[in-house]
Amino acid sequence: MIKKVCQQVFKVNNSTPNALKSYADIPGPRSVPLLGSLFSLKGFGGEYNLLEFRDFQDILQSHYGNIVKWELFNQKNVYLYDPDLIRQAFKTDGNTPHRSLLFPILKLHKKLGIKSTLSNSQGERWRKLRSLSNPCMARPQAILSYLPNQNQVANELIDLIEQKFHTTSNSITYHKFDQILRLLALEYVSEIAFDKRLYCVDEKKRLADVDQLVTCINTFFIQAGRLLFSPPVWKYYPTKDWVEFEQASRYIYKKTGEYIHNAYEDLSNNHGKQTILKEFLVRKDKHGMSTDDVVGLMTDFLMAGVDTTATAIHYLLYDLSTNPAIQDKLYQEINQVVGNSGEITEDHLNKLKYLKCVVKESLRLHSSVPANSRILTEDTQIGDYLIPKGVVLVFCNSFISKSEKYFKNATSFNPDRWIHEKEINPYAVLSFGFGARMCIGRRIAEQEIYLTMIKLMQKYRVEYIGEKPGLKIGLVAAPNRPLDLNLHRR
Ligand code: HEM
Known part of the structure; x- marks a missing residue:
């Protein structure tokens, strides 16, 4: 009964047999109220360097896996490192997809x-x-x-x-x-x-x-x-x-x-x-x-x-x-x-x-x-989690597109792999975004x-x-x- 209500109220994948986990269950660096994971950043006592954004993404994945929660001040982000999770995220796009806005440009x-x-x-x-x-x-x-x-x-x-x-x-x-x-x-x-x-x-x-x-x-x-x-x-x-x-x-x-x-x-x-x-x-x-x-x-x-x-x-x-x-x-x-x-x-x-x-x-x-994003406009299932409206989903394109899991000899320059493009997961390379x-x-x-x-x-x-x-x-x-x-x- 609860599962049925969930499926109706939220965008829930019918094939999920077990109860969904909550946003709070998503792994990620320790977060404190108001400041989020500020103390995980270099210069604040931590090890992560946001300015080295590509390395930051990769290190986060190596510590926590393919779905990672990252909070800074009042912004809640979930990083996705799996093309299938990204496919689910894009399903929520609708007619007016919301991409995370660039705050410096907004201020300007x-x-x-x-x-x-x-x-x-x-x-x-x-x-x-x-x-x-x-x-x-x-x-x-x-x-x-x-x-x-x-x-x-x-x-x-x-x-x-x-x-x-x-x-x-x-x-x-x-x-x-x-x-x-x-x-x-x-x-x-x-x-x-x-x-x-x-x-x-x-x-x-x-x-x-x-x-x-x-x-x-x-x-x-x-x-x-x-x-x-x-x-x-x-x-x-x-x-x-x-x-x-x-x-x-x-x-x-x-x-x-x-x-x-x-x-x-x-x-x-x-x-x-x-x-x-x-x-x-x-x-x-x-x-x-x-x-x-x-x-x-x-x-x-x-x-x-x-x-x-x-x-x-x-x-x-x-x-x-x-x-x-x-x-x-x-x-x-x-x-x-x-x-x-x-x-x-x-x-x-x-x-x-x-x-x-x-x-x-x-x-x-x-x-x-190196990464793209969408802001959830309604509570949505991504993988095994129910993620609330307002969270920013970050798609870690540069990590996935260089991953051996999706590309053999991933770091070598081999244009021939595109001759059989149908064999490539369409969500594994999103150089120009999607939808x-x-x-x-x-x-x-x-x-x-x-x-x-x-x-x-x-x-x-x-x-x-x-x-x-x-x-x-x-x-x-x-x-x-x-x-x-x-x-x-x-
Ligand atoms: C190799 C070159 C380029 C790359 C890799 C690139 C990549 C991207 C990506 C990843 C996005 C975000 C898409 C999404 O949210 O799904 C984007 C958006 C955008 N790009 Fe490009 N871009 C390129 C060239 C250009 C050029 C030549 C123009 C203009 C003539 C342009 C204008 C824009 C604009 C205006 C947006 C915002 C679209 C919207 O929010 O509706 N881009 N681009």
Whole structure:
């Protein structure tokens, strides 16, 4: 009888034979009222270092298993390290999935008087912003229509590199290529978003403030991560990290505001070309949105689309350099399908199967977003536990995607494993998240990555110089070393 009532009241899995355990039964570090597990943190008498977030997740798993409770102040988190538990968690997503909000960004928005954007809103507001954005940001046909513009941007990258070659030499060393990748990612996304060229990868035409803008976006991600993963002193006192975060953010909002404003002014002169900005402005009223909301959305895309994509390409170049046989195999495929063609088409992309395996494998090994989350909006069964509404479920993607349990020789770079993708548990690699709230820029990012890799591989054999990179602290898990490359003309 009790079990039947439970099944009706809560989201309970019918197959569970025994009574459910409670949230309090979930293993985890000792927690005290109000402070939670503060005394388990380094600097407070404990051993855990939240700033080393990936290691923190892994150590927590090794101490407590695949479902772990972690409380800090009034926030209750449950870390999940098993794809089947994550599958159960996503079942609760519904029409308006709630992802845990990034508190430093919330404070910043409040201070600067900015309304919540897509990545930082919940409920009905999120649903409206998302349904305004989905048709131009997520539909495959819409993304393919951006291909000609993206081709143009990728060609500019090659022109930039070619200028570095001396007439007599067939190899060059390119230092800090990661900065070029961030500029490239900004150009891709701004070109698509509002048909406004910033000429980020053209040294002669590049707008003066673009270098500072990408540096500020990078600082924004690093400091947002540092603030998020440290005790929230910054909520009450402007710490050094907070000051750097706020300064970088102010610059980003000022500059992107200017670009969007200019693009807005130019809309009537853009030769009828369809841009995301134009699309949003036409449809905003139908979705109950204002011009300010549209500006917020565009800024969100510009920011979310730079360090994420640049980091993914950074790791890809590293993986291909350190696995020359795989780089050769990829080149063979590109050569066969695309040859020397300068214009990459939908047909080419459809045929480049190995390229897609290479990209998936690199994202598996180095998920640039190391964990994702959902906030439970009702009491829910996860595994053997009944977890109350309001708890944050944290999905430990980077742990699972490198686990021998789900991937043979898990730490080796083996794109061939994706040839039999159906055999891979779909919840074991969630580089772009899942469901209605998954990354809205996924297809745009993938297309940018494919194009960049095709153009680079067509022209050069890449060779990484330097030591194996470690991880930089931040919202995006990026390498802690600059990308220095030797590029050899083919
Ligand atoms: C390799 C590149 C990228 C990776 C790995 C990545 C990863 C992610 C992940 C894991 C999420 C959370 C999804 C979830 O909660 O289920 C997300 C959300 C988001 N991403 Fe990306 N992303 C990338 C590129 C981009 C690009 C290029 C853009 C914009 C053009 C973008 C815009 C966003 C936005 C706006 C959200 C919030 C969506 C929402 O809350 O509805 N991302 N991304």
